Amino acid sequence: MEQLLDETGYQSTDQPEEAQLLIVNTCGFIGPARAESIQALQQLAACKTSEQKLIAAGCLSQRYGNEIAKTIPGIDGILGTRRWMDIVDVVDKIQSRKSSQTLYHIPEVPNVGQDEKGVLRVAIEGNSAYLKIADGCRRPCAFCAIPLIKGAHISRQPEHIISEAKHLQSMGVQEVVLISQDTTDYGHDIGMKNGLAQLLKEMVASVPEIPWIRIMYAYPGYVTDELIETMASHSQIVPYLDMPLQHGHRNTLLRMKRPANLDWVHKTIHKMRIAIPELAIRTTFIVGYPGETDSEFGALLDFVEDLQFDRLGAFQFSFEHDTTSAPLGDPISQEIKENRFEKLMQLQQNISLQKNQHFLGKTLHVLIEGKEDGISVGRSYRDAPEIDGTVIVEGELPVGTISPVYITGAMTYDLTGVPAQ
Numbered sequence: 001m002e003q004l005l006d007e008t009g010y011q012s013t014d015q016p017e018e019a020q021l022l023i024v025n026t027c028g029f030i031g032p033a034r035a036e037s038i039q040a041l042q043q044l045a046a047c048k049t050s051e052q053k054l055i056a057a058g059c060l061s062q063r064y065g066n067e068i069a070k071t072i073p074g075i076d077g078i079l080g081t082r083r084w085m086d087i088v089d090v091v092d093k094i095q096s097r098k099s100s101q102t103l104y105h106i107p108e109v110p111n112v113g114q115d116e117k118g119v120l121r122v123a124i125e126g127n128s129a130y131l132k133i134a135d136g137c138r139r140p141c142a143f144c145a146i147p148l149i150k151g152a153h154i155s156r157q158p159e160h161i162i163s164e165a166k167h168l169q170s171m172g173v174q175e176v177v178l179i180s181q182d183t184t185d186y187g188h189d190i191g192m193k194n195g196l197a198q199l200l201k202e203m204v205a206s207v208p209e210i211p212w213i214r215i216m217y218a219y220p221g222y223v224t225d226e227l228i229e230t231m232a233s234h235s236q237i238v239p240y241l242d243m244p245l246q247h248g249h250r251n252t253l254l255r256m257k258r259p260a261n262l263d264w265v266h267k268t269i270h271k272m273r274i275a276i277p278e279l280a281i282r283t284t285f286i287v288g289y290p291g292e293t294d295s296e297f298g299a300l301l302d303f304v305e306d307l308q309f310d311r312l313g314a315f316q317f318s319f320e321h322d323t324t325s326a327p328l329g330d331p332i333s334q335e336i337k338e339n340r341f342e343k344l345m346q347l348q349q350n351i352s353l354q355k356n357q358h359f360l361g362k363t364l365h366v367l368i369e370g371k372e373d374g375i376s377v378g379r380s381y382r383d384a385p386e387i388d389g390t391v392i393v394e395g396e397l398p399v400g401t402i403s404p405v406y407i408t409g410a411m412t413y414d415l416t417g418v419p420a421q
């Protein structure tokens, strides 16, 4: 949206009081994200002047556009996430009309529009960039509102993705993080077989100067032998895989309508660790899903202990209207959810510390992201941006470089080190 507005002559500012247009790109997939979006809208609506226009765009607007316009007076426009590319038209309409009624633009379309109007689907943070390869999701996960918000999975054309990767390369980006709701589903809708592996092979050949390509959000059951082989045979693809598993008990997974073949998980992780010995695996779990018994939760702890994930994130179940699991309600108390969350994270803290200690006395390559007062901070291949740990290095190394660091200290999530000789 920013790129489209920029082409039309708008300039961005991060000072709300200077802005003619205030746009909140909302998130609406779980309760805490909704609360944050609503708070941002309320704050801007309360402070805006009569000349300023406020637009609520994004996922929350797609799902609850009518409700937010009713509960937050002062919103001038509601733009659903499936038609973000119509932002300029929406802005023009709002600017040119006399009415103060909220303008709604949430057309009934089945998925996120593919007419991207030449917008680069990238978000650049320092020397890393997220690159979107698909949008929407066709999986049936019972707890998840994302298919309701985004619609069915739509893969972007490989040539667009590669062209954007080349653009990132020309900008000196060191790390490209491939994202979509389910990266392992890439290409099925545009006739590709093993689409993610095909895309990765083409990308590796096309952007040889991007040293790190990282894959997020793999769906269990769809990490194929070809994908493993592709990761194992190309050093540009970092030995890191994010595969949200959501639970470790078959019955909970069946209620979640998630892949429940835990044998596949064990075998695939084993196979991957043999093919890619330095592999770091990240996963995510939900605690407090409706009907999760003490024994199911205990099985989740055993599963985590067995599989020794390098990185682990956890969410407390968030009830979402209109999802398949909505009829199950939200019967598990907040206290139990918090308790289980703490237990799971404590278990993982021990595992994470041991995993980190394994790197003591070794050298890791670290993408330096900042430096100050004689200290540099960066990430190794084991750390995805924003969600994993960091490596803290003595001395000021050039930001944006991938530097060898000799590891001298291990904490629960972070490592410390000195520049390697």
Ligand code: SF4
Pocket (backbone or CB within 6 Å): 137, 138, 139, 140, 141, 144, 145, 146, 147, 181, 182, 219
């Ligand atoms: S794969 Fe992810 S985005 Fe798709 S329905 Fe399941 S949890 Fe939601």
